[in-house]
Amino acid sequence: MVADHHATHTELPAWRSVVAAMPVPAALVDRNGVMVAANRWIEVEPGQALVRPLAEAVSKGLVFGADGTTRWRVRPVDPDAGVFLATTEREDTGDHLIRRFYSTGDSLFVVYDQSGHVIESNQAWEKLLGYSHDEVFGLDSWTLLPPDDVRTRVEVEQSLRTRGRAEPTFHMRRADGTYRLVRWALHFDTAVGRCFGIGRDVTEEHRLAAELHRRATTDELTGLANRATFLEALSAALEEGHDPAVLFLDLDHFKVINDSLGHAAGDELLAALGARLNALAVSADSVCARQGGDEFVVLLADGSEERAIAAAEETLEALTLPFRIADRSLRLHMSIGISYATADHRDPDRILGEADTAAYEAKRQGRGRYVVFDRELRAAVDRRFEVEAALRRALDGDELEVHLQPIVRLPGGGVVGAEALVRWRTGRELLGPGAFLDVAEEAGLMPDLGRLVVDRAIEAGSELRRRGRPMYVTVNLTAAELVEPDVVDVIARSLARWELPARDLVVEITESTVISADRVLPTLHELRALGVRIALDDFGTGFSSLAHLRELPIDVVKIDRSFVWDLVDDEVTRAMTGSLLHLCDAMGLDVVCEGIETTDQAAVVERLGGTLGQGFLFHRPMPIDELLALVTRPTGSRVHDTSLH
Ligand code: C2E
Ligand code: MG
Ligand code: MG
Numbered sequence: 001m002v003a004d005h006h007a008t009h010t011e012l013p014a015w016r017s018v019v020a021a022m023p024v025p026a027a028l029v030d031r032n033g034v035m036v037a038a039n040r041w042i043e044v045e046p047g048q049a050l051v052r053p054l055a056e057a058v059s060k061g062l063v064f065g066a067d068g069t070t071r072w073r074v075r076p077v078d079p080d081a082g083v084f085l086a087t088t089e090r091e092d093t094g095d096h097l098i099r100r101f102y103s104t105g106d107s108l109f110v111v112y113d114q115s116g117h118v119i120e121s122n123q124a125w126e127k128l129l130g131y132s133h134d135e136v137f138g139l140d141s142w143t144l145l146p147p148d149d150v151r152t153r154v155e156v157e158q159s160l161r162t163r164g165r166a167e168p169t170f171h172m173r174r175a176d177g178t179y180r181l182v183r184w185a186l187h188f189d190t191a192v193g194r195c196f197g198i199g200r201d202v203t204e205e206h207r208l209a210a211e212l213h214r215r216a217t218t219d220e221l222t223g224l225a226n227r228a229t230f231l232e233a234l235s236a237a238l239e240e241g242h243d244p245a246v247l248f249l250d251l252d253h254f255k256v257i258n259d260s261l262g263h264a265a266g267d268e269l270l271a272a273l274g275a276r277l278n279a280l281a282v283s284a285d286s287v288c289a290r291q292g293g294d295e296f297v298v299l300l301a302d303g304s305e306e307r308a309i310a311a312a313e314e315t316l317e318a319l320t321l322p323f324r325i326a327d328r329s330l331r332l333h334m335s336i337g338i339s340y341a342t343a344d345h346r347d348p349d350r351i352l353g354e355a356d357t358a359a360y361e362a363k364r365q366g367r368g369r370y371v372v373f374d375r376e377l378r379a380a381v382d383r384r385f386e387v388e389a390a391l392r393r394a395l396d397g398d399e400l401e402v403h404l405q406p407i408v409r410l411p412g413g414g415v416v417g418a419e420a421l422v423r424w425r426t427g428r429e430l431l432g433p434g435a436f437l438d439v440a441e442e443a444g445l446m447p448d449l450g451r452l453v454v455d456r457a458i459e460a461g462s463e464l465r466r467r468g469r470p471m472y473v474t475v476n477l478t479a480a481e482l483v484e485p486d487v488v489d490v491i492a493r494s495l496a497r498w499e500l501p502a503r504d505l506v507v508e509i510t511e512s513t514v515i516s517a518d519r520v521l522p523t524l525h526e527l528r529a530l531g532v533r534i535a536l537d538d539f540g541t542g543f544s545s546l547a548h549l550r551e552l553p554i555d556v557v558k559i560d561r562s563f564v565w566d567l568v569d570d571e572v573t574r575a576m577t578g579s580l581l582h583l584c585d586a587m588g589l590d591v592v593c594e595g596i597e598t599t600d601q602a603a604v605v606e607r608l609g610g611t612l613g614q615g616f617l618f619h620r621p622m623p624i625d626e627l628l629a630l631v632t633r634p635t636g637s638r639v640h641d642t643s644l645h
Contacts, residue, residue, distance in 0.1 A: 015028060015077055015083070015085070016028065016037045019037060019038065019039050019085070020039045020040075022039055022087065024041060024087060024088055025038075025039065025041035025042045025087065025088045026038070026039050026041070026042075026085065026086065026087045026088075027039070027042050027044075027050055027085075027086045027087075028077065028083055028084070028085060028086075029050050029051055029074070029083075029084050029085075029086050030082050030083065030084070031082040031084070032049070033049050033050060033051040034047060034048065034049055034050065035047065035048055035049070035050040036083065038050070050072070050086060051072045051074060051086050071088065072086045072087065072088060073086070073087050073088070074086045075187075075196060075198075076185045076187065076198055077198065078107065078198070078200075080183075080200065106124055106127065106128070106200075106201070107122075107124055107198050107199060107200050108121075108122070108124045108125055108128060108129075108182065108184075108197075108198065108199035108200070108201075109121060109122040109124065109197070109198055109199075110125075110141065110195075110196075110197045110198075110199070111194050111195070111196050111197075112141055112194065112195050112197075113193070113194055113195075114193055114194075114195075115140075116140050116141055116142050117138055117139065117140055117141075118136050118137060118138060118139045118141055119137075119194065121133060121136040121137070128174075128180060128201055129144075129172060129173075129174045129175060129180065130174050130175030130176055131175055135175075144172045144173045145170055145171065145172065145173070146171050146173070146179065149170060149171065152168055152170045155168065156168050156186065160186065160187075160188040160195065161188075164187060164188050164190070165185070165186060165187040165188065166184070166186045166187075167183070167184065167185055167186070168183075168184050168186070169181060169182065169183040169184070169202065170182065170184075180201050180203045181201070181202050181203045181206050182199040182200065182201055182202065183199065183200050183202045184197050184198070184199040184200075185197065185198050185199075216228070217229040219274075219289070219290040221267055221270055221271055221274070221290070222270060222271050222273075222274030222275070222278075222290050223271075223274065223275075224274050224277075224278055224288055224289050224290045224296075225287055225288070225289035225290075226289060226290065227289060227290075227291050227292060227297075229287075229289060230287060230289035230291070230297055230299060230352075231348055231349070231352070233287045233299055233301070234246065234299055234348045234351065234352065235348045237285075237299065237301040237302070238341060238346050238348060240301075242285075242301050242302045242341075243302065243303070243304075243340060243341045243342065243343075244299055244300060244301050244302065244303055244340065244341050244351070245299075245300045245303025245304070245305070245307065245308035245311075245338060245339070245340035245341070246297060246298070246299055246300075246303075246308075246338070246339050246340065246351050246352055246355040247297065247298040247300075247308060247311055247312055247315070247336055247337070247338055247355065247370075248291070248295065248296075248297055248336065248337040248338075248339070248352070248355035248356045248358065248359040249277070249295065249296040249297065249298065249315065249334045249335075249336050249359065250294065250295050250334060250335045250336075250337075250359045250360070250362075250363060251273070251294035251295070251296075251332060251333075251334055252332070252333040252334060252335055252363065252367040252368060253333070253367075254266070254269075254293075254294035257269060257330065261325070261326050261328070262326075264326075265325050265326040268325050268326070269323060269325045269330065269332075270290075270294065272323050272325065273296070273323070273332065274288075274290060274296065276318055276319075277296055277298070277315065277318075280298075280311070280314055280315055280318055281298050281311075283300075285300065285301035285302055286298060286299060286300050286301065286311075287299040287301075295356075295359075297352065297355070298311060298315075303340055304340075305338070305340060305372065308338045308340060308372075309338065309370070309372070312336045312338055312370035313370070315334065315336060316334065316336065316368065316369070316370065319331070319332050319333060319334060333367055333368035334368070335359050335360075335362035335363040335367050335368065335369065335370075335371075336358075336359060336362055336369070336370035336371070337354075337355045337356060337357065337358025337359030337360065337361065337362055337370070337371055337372075337373060338355060338358055338370060338371070338372045338373060339351050339352075339354035339355035339358055339372075339373040354373040354378075355373060357373060357377070357381055358370075358371045358372060358373035358377060359371070361377060361380075361381075364438075364442070384439055384442075387435075387436055387439045388439050388442075388443045388445075390426065391424070391436055391439060391440055391443070391445060392443075392445065394424055394426070395445060395448050395449065395452065399424055399425050399426060400422060400423070400424055400425075400449070400452055400453075401422070401423045401424075401425055401430075401456075401623065402420045402421070402422060402423070402452075402453050402456040402457055402460065402624070403420070403421050403422075403423050403621035403622055403623055403624075404418035404419065404420055404421070404457075404460060404473070404621060404622060404623075404624060404627045405418060405419045405421060405614060405619060405620065405621035405622070406418050406614070406618060406619040406627065406630070406631075407419060407474070407592055407612060407613070407614045408612070408613055408614070408618045408619070409611065409612060410602065410605060410606050410610055410611050410612060410613050411602075411606050413618055415469075415471060415619075415630070415631050416471055416472070416612070417471050417472040417473065417474060417506070418460070418464075418471060418472075418473055418474070418627060419473075419474045419475075419476075419508070419614065419621075420453055420456065420457035420460070420473055420474060420475045420476075421433065421476075421621045422437075422449065422452075422453050423621075424436055441478065441480060444480070446478055446480035446481050447480060447481055447484045447487075449481075450475075450477055450478075450480075450481035450484075450487075451490055453475055453476075454475050454477075454490065454491055454494055455494045455498075457473045457474075457475045457505075458473065458491075458494045458495055458497075458498045458500050458505060459498050460473055460624045460627070461473040461498070461500045461504050461505065462498035462499060462500045463624065463628065464627070464628065464631065465500065465504070467628055467632055468632070469628075469631040469632055470504065471504070471631070472503070472504045472505065472506050472533070473504065473505060473506070474505075474506040474507070474508050474535060475505070475506075475507060475508065476508045476509075476537065477507050477508070477509060477513075478513055479512075479513045479516045479517045479520055482509070482513065482517070482519070482520045482523050482524070483517050483519045483520065483523070487523060488523060488526045488527060488530065491505070491507075491527065491530070491532065492530055495530075495532075501531070502530045502531030502532045503531050503532075503533065505532045505533070506532070506533045506534070506535050506555070506556060507524075507527060507532055507533070507534050507535070508534075508535045508536075508537040508558065509524070509534060509535070509536065509537060510536070510537050510538050510542065511536065511539075511542050511543040511544070511545065511548055511552075512542050512543065514548075514552060515543070521552075521553075524552070524553050525553055528553050528555075533555040533556060534552075534553055534554045534555055534556070535554065535555065535556035535557070535558055535592070536548070536549070536552065536554045536556070536557050536558065537558045538558065538560045538594075539557050539558060539559050539560060539563075539580075540559055540560040540562065540563040541560045541562060546583070549583070549584065549587060549589065550587065554589065555589065555590065556589060556590045556591070556592060557580075557584050557589050557590070557591050557592070558591075558592045558593075558594050558614075559577065559580065559591060559592070559593050559594060560594060560595070561594045561595020561596075561615070562595075563576075563577060563593075564593050564594060564595050564596055564601055564605065564615070565595065565597075565601070567601055567604045567605065567608075568598075568600050568601060568604055574604065574608065577593075577605075577608055577610075578608040578609065581608055581609045581610055582609065585609070590611075590612060591610060591611075591612060592612040592613065592614055593605045593610050593612070593613045593614070593615075594613075594614050594615065595614070595615050595616075596613045596614065596615030596616075596617045596618065597615055597616050597617050598617060599617065601615075601617070602615075602617055
């Protein structure tokens with residue numbers, strides 16, 4: 001330990017030579033009183049105890065040696081490195097020797113009297129602070145402290161009075177008016193009534209330490225606190241007995257911005273966003289940090305639910321103003337999750353994790369909003385995890401079934417096609433897609449699920465054809481499934497395997513599916529090139545753009561059931577549906593009216609010129625065997641008809 005310190009201490013060789021030159025027994029000892037170097041007057045070997053005990057030695061300045069008889073005077077040389085000077089207490093050691101000893105090296109050496117006036121100093125004062133020996137002599141050393149430093153003197157004097165020593169670090173004014181930070185080891189020698197000190201310039205050391213600290217605690221890009229600092233502040237707030245609240249802010253669609261404008265613009269945007277968020281978190285107890293990527297966190301050290309909600313609303317409000325980046329005006333949206341500590345809920349990681357989960361939930365609910373993490377959400381999250389795990393197992397086993405709902409000709413009700421709808425048989429329950437599709441979507445299971453449904457649907461189509469009742473089958477595909485690079489291949493292979501003509505397969509998509517990913521449109525064209533037909537599902541909800549009817553590669557439009565349900569009572573809906581049917585007819589598109597439940601609805605659809613319908617009035621979704629039985633029943637059999645007309 002001692003050896004290490006000595007090896008790194010640059011001033012030690014100088015002290016060694018001074019010790020060697022002293023005309024009296026003198027030695028350097030470590031903080032345990034063990035001899036490190038000594039002059040020829042001392043017979044003790046290096047490594048052996050010379051004086052004891054050192055703590056006492058330094059405070060008293062005078063102790064008996066390890067041999068129990070010799071009296072040593074001990075002074076700190078470099079307390080940081082644990083080096084002390086021990087000389088025998090003899091009159092002729094003289095202050096001049098001590099001064100000579102301390103005149104070397106870069107450390108400040110001072111002896112001052114009880115009133116604080118300097119009696120002795122070394123050359124380092126000139127080197128480090130720019131004062132000549134004469135200027136320092138008689139100086140009240142306290143006058144060199146910054147005017148606003150009122151505490152140091154009080155503390156030092158108190159420590160010297162009670163402990164006989166002090167180790168303060170304070171700024172000292174140089175002759176040129178600038179300041180240096182000096183760490184002092186002072187001890188008050190009661191025997192002579194003087195204070196004896198050695199000081200070391202630690203300005204650079206501190207600057208470096210501060211810079212290291214800054215780097216370790218802040219996020220380079222935004223200058224905000226980083227995740228580690230944030231967690232520390234959160235833990236501190238919890239330990240101090242506050243009930244902190246955490247806001248987790250997740251930027252919506254940042255990837256799109258990054259991909260389209262480039263990373264430099266993305267960085268610039270994050271920095272601008274960080275500055276705006278930081279400006280919001282101005283109260284004394286709040287901390288705004290960048291969690292990483294496009295995620296930010298805000299801590300309200302004392303945050304009630306109301307306060308957190310107010311902060312979330314304020315943040316969403318602040319984002320309504322656009323950002324100006326790369327010559328563009330960008331409007332950002334964030335999803336915000338809120339979580340807060342309660343008396344029995346005080347784990348910082350968990351609080352942060354829950355805020356994250358709540359933000360995710362906000363995103364799920366449609367972005368640009370906030371969600372508070374509560375018991376309900378915890379239950380929902382737990383349930384979602386359970387469902388996800390069970391769904392993975394279901395995909396491997398045979399719990400997933402494909403039911404088919406007939407599409408019928410109007411009037412008459414002859415079955416012309418069937419929509420494949422996924423079902424999940426868990427125990428005795430048969431779950432509809434509403435219970436698990438969003439989980440599948442989030443867990444990235446849609447491509448697997450899609451492959452399964454497509455293959456079963458095509459198999460069913462092939463079976464119907466084999467049994468003499470060919471009809472088309474439709475499958476619903478989402479963006480997640482349509483962006484799979486091999487989706488067209490998978491469908492083509494399945495068609496080939498079951499020997500179903502591509503014409504008998506219809507892929508149902510929604511307008512939002514096409515809009516959500518660039519890759520969807522080319523895929524639709526490829527599918528159409530194969531001969532597969534495309535249906536625009538749920539028309540009348542969402543975008544309902546007539547332009548889409550013209551621009552998208554579609555063959556069929558399915559009018560949403562919400563439209564159909566209004567037909568009977570609402571004249572406007574009736575008029576619109578009538579026009580839509582005409583328009584589609586003129587464009588050569590087939591139209592299926594979905595969700596027909598009553599004969600009245602069917603009658604209106606027919607009156608408006610609708611020729612195809614689907615709904616509980618005609619048939620509910622059913623397993624393939626039931627459909628086969630239905631369409632091959634002698635009475636149920638109709639004229640062979642595979643076209644939509
Ligand atoms: P969708 O494509 O619009 O399918 C029609 C939905 O309406 C089906 O619900 C069907 O059972 C229901 N429906 C049919 N006729 C009536 C009616 O007269 N009254 C009422 N109230 N409902 C009727 P389901 O099976 O629950 O499916 C819901 C949605 O889930 C589907 O809407 C579709 O978007 C999606 N979906 C179903 N199966 C799959 C699948 O295998 N893959 C994908 N990606 N999505 C699927
Ligand atoms: Mg559909
Ligand atoms: Mg639909």
